[in-house]
Amino acid sequence: MNLNEKIITEIESLVENSSLNKNSKYGFSYFESPLVGFASINNPLFSDYKNIIGDFHYHPKEFFEPPPADGTVIVWVLSVNEEVRKSNAKEDRFPSLYWALQREYGERFNMLIRKHIQEYMKESGYNAVSPMLSYKWKRLDNTKVGLASTWSERHAAFAAGLGTFSLSDGFITRRGIAHRCGSVVTDAVLDVHESEYGDHRENCLFFNNIAECGECISRCPAGAITENGHDKSLCDRYTYNTIRRLRGDYYNVETTGCGLCQTAVPCEYSLPFKE
Numbered sequence: 001m002n003l004n005e006k007i008i009t010e011i012e013s014l015v016e017n018s019s020l021n022k023n024s025k026y027g028f029s030y031f032e033s034p035l036v037g038f039a040s041i042n043n044p045l046f047s048d049y050k051n052i053i054g055d056f057h058y059h060p061k062e063f064f065e066p067p068p069a070d071g072t073v074i075v076w077v078l079s080v081n082e083e084v085r086k087s088n089a090k091e092d093r094f095p096s097l098y099w100a101l102q103r104e105y106g107e108r109f110n111m112l113i114r115k116h117i118q119e120y121m122k123e124s125g126y127n128a129v130s131p132m133l134s135y136k137w138k139r140l141d142n143t144k145v146g147l148a149s150t151w152s153e154r155h156a157a158f159a160a161g162l163g164t165f166s167l168s169d170g171f172i173t174r175r176g177i178a179h180r181c182g183s184v185v186t187d188a189v190l191d192v193h194e195s196e197y198g199d200h201r202e203n204c205l206f207f208n209n210i211a212e213c214g215e216c217i218s219r220c221p222a223g224a225i226t227e228n229g230h231d232k233s234l235c236d237r238y239t240y241n242t243i244r245r246l247r248g249d250y251y252n253v254e255t256t257g258c259g260l261c262q263t264a265v266p267c268e269y270s271l272p273f274k275e
């Protein structure tokens with residue numbers, strides 16, 4: 001087994017066996033088996049992101065001191081479990097209880113995967129940083145792309161060829177749009193699979209001329225998605241203020257998420273067209 005395969009096995013094993021991927025009260029898992037991708041830290045997309053997102057967005061080399069000549073970004077995509085997706089698909093104003101529990105406790109489990117893979121790479125003899133665990137990770141307001149952060153795991157997933165962006169600003173993989181991403185940057189030089197997409201929104205029906213869609217537009221109770229794209233500020237206000245105020249205590253969570261535009265849509269759990 002090479003190191004790529006060992007890393008994939010580590011992540012798969014955590015998803016399958018960790019008690020933190022399960023809600024003990026209601027007996028469901030947050031995530032199904034993951035997709036895992038690898039991008040070179042020398043992939044030119046990471047330099048392009050400085051222009052596309054902003055200079056504040058870190059190049060993977062900038063997580064190390066001194067920066068390594070070569071290395072890899074390890075990225076995983078955790079598909080939201082069917083039971084959770086189906087519960088959210090029935091909702092039209094607020095996320096379901098199961099979705100909110102997945103957002104709160106599933107993301108804590110995702111943090112554990114980030115820490116585990118970071119330490120696994122160090123124990124394997126390499127330097128490694130999970131950007132979301134780094135003091136360099138920050139959310140920023142009022143950038144040229146609106147709300148943003150200093151490291152985007154979805155952009156790392158795009159560089160690793162795991163999927164493309166969507167009208168709703170989601171990320172559509174071959175397992176769909178309802179998921180959470182994670183990443184670790186390392187100076188280990190692993191086998192990589194670069195993005196083969198011709199367009200950064202190729203997997204979204206709205207942009208690929210296969211069929212008309214836009215179903216996420218009517219799924220959004222905040223009016224944050226239009227034919228012109230996704231208004232991050234409206235989405236953020238609805239998700240972190242309105243839903244938090246009206247459902248946070250009721251669900252007994254700090255962060256409810258929303259995900260209505262990721263469920264009951266053609267791209268929920270697969271590509272919205274045949275490959």
Ligand code: SF4
Binds near residue numbers: 167168204213217266
């Ligand atoms: S619902 Fe349709 S338009 Fe919206 S992201 Fe999915 S494929 Fe694209």
Ligand code: SF4
Binds near residue numbers: 168222234
């Ligand atoms: S996550 Fe944001 S864009 Fe999607 S339905 Fe909720 S408020 Fe609308």
